[in-house]
Each structure stands twice: as C-alpha cells, then as structure tokens.
Amino acid sequence: MDNPPPIDFLTRHRHLTRRYFLRFGAAGMAAMSALPLFAASSKRDPVLQKAIDEIEPWLTKQDDFEDVSRGKPKPHSLDEERRKEVGLTRDTWSLEVISDPEHKAKVRKPLTKAKNTAFNFKDLMQLAQTRAVRFPKLMTCLNIGCPLGNGIWEGVPLRDVLWLAQPSKDLRRVYYHGYHNDDPEQMFRSSLPVGRVLEDLYGLPPVILCYKLNGQWLTPERGAPVRVVVPEAYGFKSIKWLTHLYLSNRWAANDTYGEKNNDVDSPLKTFCETLSVPTTVKPDQPIAVTGYAQVGVSGLKKVQVWIHNDDEEPPAGGKYFANAPWRDAEVLPPPQAWGGGLAEDRIPPGTRGFDPQTGRPLHWPLKLSKAHWAALLPGLPAGKYTLRCRTVDENGIAQPMPRPFRKSGRAVIEQVGITVKS
Ligand SMILES: Nc1nc2c(c(=O)[nH]1)N[C@H]1C(S)=C(S)[C@@H](COP(=O)(O)O)O[C@H]1N2
Ligand SMILES: [Mo]
DSSP states (O other): OOOOOOOOGGGTGGGOOHHHHHTTSGGGHHHHTTOOOOOOSSSOOHHHHHHHHTSOOSBOOGGGSOOOOOOSSOGGGSOHHHHHHTTOSTTTOEEEEEEOSSSBOEESSOBOTTTTOOEEHHHHHHHHHHHOEEEEEEEOOTTTOSOSEEEEEEEEEHHHHHHHTOEEESOOEEEEEEOOTTOGGGOOEEEEEHHHHHSOGGGOOOOEEEEEETTEEOOGGGTSSOEEEOTTBOGGGSOSSEEEEEEEOOOSOOOGGGGGTOOTTOBOOOEEEEEEOOSEEOTTOOEEEEEEEEOOTTOOOEEEEEEEETTSOOOSSTTTTTTSOOEEOEEOOOOSOOBTTOGGGOOOTTBTTBOTTTOOBSSSSOTTSEEEEEEEEOOOOSEEEEEEEEEEOTTSOBTTTTOOOGGGOOOOOEEEEEEEOO
C-alpha cells in the first residue's frame, strides 16, 4: 500500500479543479494516485466537521444493541417471576460444570445442582473481587455482518471456574449453552478449544463469564445474569443466559452455528462501512462522508475511499478493485465522550487499552472494537458516481481479503451511489 498520507484538504482543495476529477477514469489514474485529497484533523472543512459531529457514540447503550436471540419464548421475554423460577436472576442463577457424557474428560469435582456444588452468582462476585477484567469489544453476528453494538464487557476469566471442577485429563474442548426453555430443539450451543480458555493468545483478553456491560449489570436481553464473551470471536460464541459448561474430550467443534454452514473458527475481521453519505449533491461541492471500521484481529492501518464515475469503465485488476485510485480517509482520534450509558461517561477503571488514571486510551484504534473515519471528497461535475470504502489491515492487506467468504464474517467492499446534479 503506497498511498500518500492524508493532508489538510483545506489548504489544497481550491486548487483541485474539475479537470483533475475528470481524470478519475482509467487513463488518469496513475496521475491521480500521486495526489493527496483528504482532510487531516487540524483545520477541517465545516461541512466535514458537521458530519463528524453527528457520528454515533463510540459505545452502544445496552438497550440499543441489536438483539440476536433464539427461543420460543425468548428467555429474556420471560417475566421476572418466571426468570427467578428458571434461574435467570442474579440471586437464582447457577452454572453446572460437568464432563461431556459422550466424550468424557476426567473431572474430579464436577459442579452440579444435584450435589449442591454448582457455581452461583455469589461465587462469581467473590472471584470478581480479585479477578475481574474489562475490555472493549464489538458484538458482531457472523450472519449479519454489521456490528450489533460496541461495549465494555466485564467478567471473570472462564478458566478460573473451569479449574474449580479439577479436570485432570482427556480435556480438549469445552462447549456450553444457556437456558433454552428446557427444550433440546431450542438449544444454542457453542464451543472452544480448551487451550483458548486456559491461555490468552496473541495479547487477547481472556474468555470471560460476563456479568456487566458498560459498567451496568447485563440486561436480560444481553444475556443476564451471565453470558460468555469470547473477545476475538463473532457473536455466536458469546452464549447468553449461560447454564452449562461441558468439559470434553472431543477434538472437533460442535457449535450450533456450524450446522448453519458457518466458519466457526473465524476470528473477527477488519472491515468498514459508511455511516453518512449525501445521496445527492450539487456540482463542485465537496462531499463529506463518515463511517466506522470494525478493527478485527489483524488491526487497522487505513480506511480508504474511492469514488468512481458510473459512465466510466471500472479499473482493470479484478473484482476487489485492487488497482483503483483509493485515497486514505482520516481514521478519527478517540472521541471526547464515550456514550453507551457509562456513569459520568467514565471508562471503568482497569479497562484494557485505557489509562486507569485518566480513562483515556493508551493507543488507537483499539483492536476488536470500533473506530470512526471521515473523508471530504472534492466537488465533482454532474453525473452518477459510486463511492466505495475499504480497510487495510496492519499486515497491509486490503478488504475483503484475507477471508472474502460470506460465512467467515463480513468482508465486502461497501458501495454507495451518489448523484451530482444542480
Ligand atoms: N443462549 C443464546 N445465546 C446467544 C444466542 C442465542 O440465540 N441464544 N445468539 C448468539 C448470537 S448468534 C449472537 S450474534 C449474539 C448476539 O448478542 P446480542 O443479542 O447481545 O447482541 O448472541 C449469541 N448468544
Ligand atoms: Mo449471530
């Protein structure tokens, strides 16, 4: 990726005449690619600044998360009394940790309701006093693609509870499910290699038993009282209303999502999308565009945009437009306010990636979370155009690679139509 860094567009855009933009066609591409176009943070065009001011909050309020829940009725729709009966409140919840009856692991002290040894919410809070971890993460459904919400998840490492059951051998995977109206047909199950539970690879946060989101108790819709959260995974690994953890000698995944043709080992991918694009603009008026990027396991180096006149041939070089004259957008710095319903808008102390004293991020953007971006496209002559955006990950690999498969998570290069007319 050898594109120039973004520069202050204001100092240049008056010199960028229509002549340049007519050269957006294949013939002018080589000339264009030497020309920086987009605004840097210091002196922003007011049109762009206005669009930036309207960008969504970085964190999503619990109630504003999109919901992906199965069940008839959905467990979170049960009234409080019924939720108490089935163990879905903090004072009635418990988790059984047992050997997989079909592929037994040796487990010396299973945690069961029958023996009154199941792990309950009091035990969880006890552990939380010394073991609580907090990290930001986008919840993204592999099947839907765009994030359901961005939150700061708090919990206790799952391994701390796993060890309480004293497994001693033949343990290769764990699988787990939540309350499902006691109907096997409704069970939604997920699994992990035990190594991932026991160890945090590549600097990832631990897999947690989560009880808080954005500093507040999980709501029933978000999986209360306790859900699993797997930092680097798509949403289907983060089982809500958790009730059972099986320690297993299986060597292959048995996720319910696998039955739906999903790539169940696919970690969160880096991609971007627009948030605001004007559909119609006047000729020669700069066009302010904003969006967000999901920062996947491979990180985020750049967000890039490219606007193409629909009357012209797309550039040669394949369906991923690798040779198009992509321009760097500005990945916006961390916001001043975080949103998400945080008390006093303060990042909970000890949240990964944030300075515990100041509550400001230690670096940016944060992996597994979200970054916003903006670009000011120069005015264009009348016509119909297509705006595209893509990310480049820290390895220098542009979307939709390296995993362009729908069932491995969203990877498409978004395209939006823009009409320029007076
Ligand atoms: N018990 C249970 N957990 C579940 C689900 C479910 O249907 N039942 N859906 C999963 C899927 S597919 C996704 S994408 C996420 C969505 O999380 P959210 O509803 O909190 O946004 O929850 C996961 N956890
Ligand atoms: Mo999902």
